Structure formats: C-alpha cells, structure tokens
Amino acid sequence: MSIQIMKVILGCAAAGYLLSAVFFWCKKRIPSYIANGIAWVLNAFVVGVNWVNNGYVPFVSMYQVLTFLGLCFTLANIYMLAVHKDNWISPYFNLCSCVVMIGCLFMNATMIWHFVPALQSVWFVPHVFSYMLSYSLCAVASVLSIVWFFNKRNRENLDRGIYNLVMVAFPFMTAGMFMGAIWANEVWTEFWSWDPKENWALITWMLYAIYLHCRRHKSLKKFQYVFTILGIVALFMAFQGVNLFGAGGEHSYS
C-alpha cells in the first residue's frame, strides 16, 4: 500500500478524532463514540500495515511510534472511563490523538524499516510501549493543567482528573525509563550515559515526581500545575525536540 494512501487514512483518522471531540462537547455522545471508534480503527489499520510491512512491532521510526501513540490515547481513555468514570476527559484524549495524527502526516513515512541489531532485544517493546502509554496520559494531564488556569468553575474536577492521569502515567514512565536503563546496560555497556534523550527523559520524570510531592504539601500545592506544564515541555523535548535539534545521540534512530 502506498504512502499516499496511508496518509489519506491518517488524515481521515485525524478528522474522526476531531469530530468525536466536537460531538462530545455538543453533548452528542453516541455520534462522538462512533467517530472515535472509526478513527481508532483507521489508526489501528495503519499500525497494522506498518507491522505487516516490517514483520515485527512497528516501533522503529518516529512515524511508526507516533501512529501507535495515537492508539494509546483511546486505550488510556477507556481505562480512565472504566476506573475513574471521568468521561468528561474523553474529548481531550481525542484532541491529543488528532494532533498526533496530523503530526504523522508530516513525518518521513518510509514504509520499510529494518530492525538493526541494537534494537533486537526483549526490552524494546515494553520500553517503547510503557513510554507511549505514559506520554499519552501526561499529554492529556498537561492540557487539563492549562485549562485549570483559565477555568475557575470546574477546578475540582480538573484537579482530580489531572491527579488520576498522572498517577497512572508515572509508574509507566518509571518502567519505560528504567527498563531502558537495563537494556542500555546490555547493549551500550552503561545503565546511564547522559545521552540528550536520557537527560530529557530524566527531567520529565523528575518534574512529574515533583508534582506528586507538591500535592501532598499544603504550601507547595499552589505550584503543582507549573510542574505538569513544564513536564509536557520536557516530554516534548525528550520525544521530539532532541531529534529535531539533531542531538539524538545513542538514540538517533528513535
């Protein structure tokens, strides 16, 4: 299947996610869920094609990882709905998926990526999967943190929503980072090599850890959302910024 067709499908998925958010805010729940479902299936189809083309989990290029990240938002949304009954967060998940799908349209969508020896490890899939799941939750938490500053009426719900999101994201981010360290010790000889991507991943992790500590201290609580917003800036640097500046280091293929 050609790159152009894949990009059309991704464009449709982006439109589907956007429509789902719009329907939700217009209080049309059923159309919102249908749009979300169609967008997710289209998104999953692209991930499936990447998987078949490569012959293994499609996590090798940034384009492949981003298409998978799109799927994670809906998975995280379902979890939040099932456990915390926070269905008002759904459109934020959909908006984030939409932004990611639009990002995919501008990526180098080379269809065939060979699996280089350094990536042939049992840690590869859990490392990337944990990070993608945590990134999707943190992205939504950060959007809600920005909304918190402007919305004075609904702050209690936002506060609870952000906390619940970070509490799920944080252990996955921890697992992603530390499984990466164990893997690095097997392939690059060191657990930690102060590589730019590692440094920004550490900064992101520290910022969310500080947020969780701030919540538990009365006088620090007022600063908590500064850290979630800074967290998404650091997360963007770790995920995309380092590569955009051409400083990928050991992680140059991710």
Add this chain to the structure above:
Amino acid sequence: MKLTMKISVIVMTVITLVVAVLGTRQVLWPKSTDFENSIVVWGLIVLLGVFVIVQAVCLFVYPFQIKKIGFYLLHIGLIAMLVGSMIYFLTGIKIQGYIPVDPQGSTAQAVYQGDKKNLLKGDNYTANFSSFRFGLTDFSVEHYEPLYDVYKLDPSTKKQERIKTDVEINSEGVYDFGEYGKKSKDDLLVNGEYPEQIKLNDDGTIVASRRTTVKHYKGDVRIVNYETNKNYDETIEVNHPVRVNGWKIYLMNYDEQDHGATFIFKYDPGEYIMLAGLCMVMIGAFVACFVRPRQKAGDAQ
C-alpha cells in the same frame, strides 16, 4: 514530615534545573562535553549524594505502614541505584579493544593494547586480566536483502534526484522498478553480492542505488578461565554480552574487511545493586500509584 517533604522537593527541583541547563546546552550545542567536565561530574555527585541523604531521612521520618510499601520500595530502590552507580564510579573499569579473528583463539593479548578507562584513574589504568584469556575464533555478519532507491541524473547540473524509494525484493525474488523494469535476484547477484548501482536505462541517467542494513552479527569466542581451569567456546552478540570472572564482555562493532571485532570489557561491582534498585523503583512506583485509596477532589493527603 512537612519539612522533609519541602526539602525533598527543593533538592529535586535543583537537580532538575541543573540537568535541564546541561541538557539544553547539550541539545543546542551537540559538541558540548559538559557531562565529561570533572566540575560538572563532581557537582552532580554532590547533588545526588544530598538526594540520597534526603531519601534516607524520608524513610526514617515516615513510620512504617504496610499500605505504604510502594513508597518504601521506591525510595529504598532510588538509594540502592545511586549507591550502585557510585560503586561503579569509584571502582569500575571499562576497556575497549580490537581483536582480529584467530581460529586458535590465541589473540587475547590484543586487548591489552586497547583504550583503558577508569573514571577516577584516567586513561592510564592497566586492567588485570590474569584470571582469563579471551580470543575471537570466528565472526559472521548477516545482511537484510538490500533496498534500492531510484535516482534520476540531470546531465546539465549533474545533480541526482530521488524518484523512487524502498524498492524491495518481492516473494518471487524480483525487484520491481515500475516503469523502469524488473530485475531478478539471479540476474543481479555477482559473486553472491548485490551491485551497489543498477543502470535502469541505456544512457545511465536512471540508476538504482543499493541500501544495505546489517541484520545480525556475532562472534564465536574462546575463553580460557584460569580460575576454574576450564576452556570453553561462547557466541557473543549485540544485546547478549558474555560474563567471565566478574567481567562483562560486549561485542560493539566489527570490521568485515580486516575480519575482526571491537569488544568492551567492563568490570562493575555495583551492577547487581543497581539492578536491584531499578527493579525496586519500578515495582514501588506501580504499587504506590495503583494500590491507593481513591482521592477526593482537592485532597492534600
């Protein structure tokens, strides 16, 4: 308790700020070597040392409760990790050496001529390899079937424009270049190798250029262990280092023409403490975040 929490947040914020400044410099000026600067290294060690002390104080301040097991695992794990990494920093050794293939496996002396590095003792540190001998007896590299990109050459400007990417071999063993024809594997192979360039038209202005990726490389090594008086063969691959008498041996690179490979020999007495710490932090984070009472809005626990 509140004071410990406040100090903990301040220390974490300072560490984050320092790493953010260094990380920004590293991204904007990729050639910067801040993390190799001894002032930076020792500064980070002092900061992380303070962090360990604060973690330890936190553990003593908060009375033990089984429902806080996640908190304990996470913080003890962080201390273990930092202690493990400090042991490596103070006593670890890392040596890089190039070893040519020798079917008898007797070229281990080459290792001594490699770059030696100990973080504290510098490049002149001499490792003691008296407990074993290590030689490379064979080496093999496997490549993926190559991909071809098609280029059009503009004779006036002599510039090449890429007009087709990722032409791969199909299940029938044929490369299909579309309007530029098809080439079978049998036609292309010369002495078992794919050509770097294929002319796709008569005047040579349309060419397909080969892209190869290594699929796999491995070395067969012979180890003579003087401690156990055993002589045995192992296969070493990327992601699969070999352990001998406390040393971990990594396959890092290879030279197909010279028929040899580059290895790193690492001695890290803090490795298992570090690994235990990493596992404790991961388990602790999941327990602390998933096993918890549902929080009401605005609670500051």
